[in-house]
Amino acid sequence: MRQREATHRIGVLIRHNTLMRLRDPGQMISYVVLPMVIMLMFKPLYEKALGTGTIQVVTGPLVMFSVFTLAIVGNSILVEREWRTWDRLRTSSASAFELLLGKTVPVFVILLVQQSVLLVYGCLVIGLPFPKSIGYVALAVVVWGLTLLAIGAALATVMRSHAELGMVSDLGAIVLSSIGGALVPVSLMPEWAQFLAHFSPGYWALRMLQSAVVGDSAGIVLPTAVLLAIALVAGLFAIRRIARGWGRSDLL
Amino acid sequence: MLEAVDLTKRYGQVQALDGFSLTVDAGEIVGLVGHNGAGKTTFIEMAASLARPDGGRVTIGGEEPSRVRHRIGIAPQHIALYRSVDVREHLALFGGLAGMRGAVLRTAIDELVAALRLTEFVGRRAGLLSGGQQRRTQAACALIHRPSVLLLDEPTAGADPETREALLDVVKQRAGEGAAIIYTTHYLPELAELQATIAVARRGRVIARGTSAELLASLPGEVSVTVDGREIRASTTDPGGTLIDLLQRNDRGVTAVELRKPSLDDLYRSLAVTDAAT
Numbered sequence: 154m155r156q157r158e159a160t161h162r163i164g165v166l167i168r169h170n171t172l173m174r175l176r177d178p179g180q181m182i183s184y185v186v187l188p189m190v191i192m193l194m195f196k197p198l199y200e201k202a203l204g205t206g207t208i209q210v211v212t213g214p215l216v217m218f219s220v221f222t223l224a225i226v227g228n229s230i231l232v233e234r235e236w237r238t239w240d241r242l243r244t245s246s247a248s249a250f251e252l253l254l255g256k257t258v259p260v261f262v263i264l265l266v267q268q269s270v271l272l273v274y275g276c277l278v279i280g281l282p283f284p285k286s287i288g289y290v291a292l293a294v295v296v297w298g299l300t301l302l303a304i305g306a307a308l309a310t311v312m313r314s315h316a317e318l319g320m321v322s323d324l325g326a327i328v329l330s331s332i333g334g335a336l337v338p339v340s341l342m343p344e345w346a347q348f349l350a351h352f353s354p355g356y357w358a359l360r361m362l363q364s365a366v367v368g369d370s371a372g373i374v375l376p377t378a379v380l381l382a383i384a385l386v387a388g389l390f391a392i393r394r395i396a397r398g399w400g401r402s403d404l405l
Numbered sequence: 406m407l408e409a410v411d412l413t414k415r416y417g418q419v420q421a422l423d424g425f426s427l428t429v430d431a432g433e434i435v436g437l438v439g440h441n442g443a444g445k446t447t448f449i450e451m452a453a454s455l456a457r458p459d460g461g462r463v464t465i466g467g468e469e470p471s472r473v474r475h476r477i478g479i480a481p482q483h484i485a486l487y488r489s490v491d492v493r494e495h496l497a498l499f500g501g502l503a504g505m506r507g508a509v510l511r512t513a514i515d516e517l518v519a520a521l522r523l524t525e526f527v528g529r530r531a532g533l534l535s536g537g538q539q540r541r542t543q544a545a546c547a548l549i550h551r552p553s554v555l556l557l558d559e560p561t562a563g564a565d566p567e568t569r570e571a572l573l574d575v576v577k578q579r580a581g582e583g584a585a586i587i588y589t590t591h592y593l594p595e596l597a598e599l600q601a602t603i604a605v606a607r608r609g610r611v612i613a614r615g616t617s618a619e620l621l622a623s624l625p626g627e628v629s630v631t632v633d634g635r636e637i638r639a640s641t642t643d644p645g646g647t648l649i650d651l652l653q654r655n656d657r658g659v660t661a662v663e664l665r666k667p668s669l670d671d672l673y674r675s676l677a678v679t680d681a682a683t
Contacts, residue, residue, distance in 0.1 A: 158504055161501070161504065161506065162501070162502050162504075165497075165498060165501035165502055166498075166502070169490070169494070169498045172490065172494065173487065173489055173490065176489045176490075177489060236485060236486065236487060236488065237481070237483050237484070237485040238485050238486070238487055240455055240481065240485065241479075241481065241485040241546070242502075243454075243455060244453045244454065244455060244474060244477060244479050245474060245499065245502040245503065246474045246475045246502055246503055246504065247502050
């Protein structure tokens with residue numbers, strides 16, 4: 154009975170949060186369309202300059218623009234603080250876990266859809282070889298989605314305004330993904346940058362996605378482990394902040 | 406139904422609650438009044454399980470509020486609505502979180518929007534509603550699941566007369582059905598209309614509690630006698646005796662006599678005087 158009630162509440166929250174996301178689709182659309190345009194325009198350049206085929210052309214912008222979606226994750230949480238609705242939800246019968254699940258599932262689906270659409274577009278339009286293992290690609294997409302979700306949630310609990318969140322997610326997207334090899338392969342970077350790349354989640358995401366696309370099972374293990382560790386740390390931080398420290402909207 | 410015993414809470418240097426005690430029975434409306442910073446909202450947050458007391462305890466039907474959230478309905482002081490979500494969707498959300506579904510939920514929404522005169526705006530997003538309509542929507546979210554404890558924190562702040570009337574009607578109805586209601590406000594005439602028991606909060610504790618008649622009995626009224634065009638005024642807790650005394654001393658040339666009983670506004674002003682003096 155209790156479980157049935159909890160499932161009902163989670164369903165209500167997912168429906169509510171999906172509705173909110175669908176009513177504010179601007180960011181979501183631009184983060185899907187922009188990388189498509191970039192892939193198309195930069196394909197000849199990458200192919201001639203790098204000779205790495207279409208993998209870099211597709212996975213680079215995919216990683217960069219999926220980092221941009223941190224803003225969607227963050228905004229979905231920040232807006233609850235701004236509108237004081239989170240405190241209102243906390244007085245309902247829903248537990249903190251149910252509230253978080255209801256909040257994050259729709260955003261997680263957005264992250265999965267964005268990456269999936271870009272990969273399909275890469276295969277059909279850009280000429281990315283069809284992945285040897287759909288399972289590896291699905292794993293990579295899910296792990297990267299989880300990582301972004303956790304980092305975005307953690308950021309939203311410490312940011313004090315949409316402008317601050319926008320600045321961090323924009324800067325983060327450019328810096329983390331470019332140093333991670335989204336624009337130029339890490340092997341072509343100066344030595345110091347190659348060293349710094351290891352501290353960028355974008356670097357591990359690229360390695361994981363590229364390994365998944367070519368079906369390199371050995372190459373997918375380490376990046377997946379690193380990203381899951383990052384997701385765990387950021388996720389625990391966010392949960393702790395959301396469940397405790399960030400109870401009062403007037404902290405904004 | 407709701408019992409708070411010796412609650413204490415400190416935020417940094419501010420002692421928000423300092424021995425706050427209050428009980429509210431089923432079917433009773435308690436009007437919690439006091440100036441800003443008296444501890445009203447902190448107490449409401451504790452009763453709604455949004456904040457934990459440093460000391461003391463608050464219970465609803467003998468249980469901690471966090472264990473019986475389904476029995477609580479709260480309309481916070483600040484508007485807390487999703488701007489991109491319409492009135493019906495708000496009620497579906499909060500009704501759904503309370504376990505309501507299907508025809509039961511739809512009927513409850515229709516009845517409540519009619520009672521709060523929101524039918525015309527039920528499909529309008531909260532961000533496009535007027536202040537009064539937002540207040541009524543917020544109250545509706547607190548009422549949708551028919552809670553046995555209602556916590557209404559200044560529900561009519563800045564509201565138009567239509568909003569006030571609609572809200573007071575519904576609050577009276579819910580009390581009649583057995584809900585225990587705490588109603589904070591700065592507009593004391595509302596409490597008279599609700600026939601509420603009044604609890605006066607000051608500096609984090611309840612310093613007086615009673616019906617408006619009981620509390621007003623302790624306040625001085627005013628007697629005014631006009632003698633040969635000259636007005637003599639006296640503030641007194643015994644208006645009859647004072648009037649007789651004034652008339653005996655001025656037995657000729659009295660042209661007007663006025664007796665003014667203390668009002669609820671006087672009660673509120675007396676709190677301000679007490680606060681300013683301490």
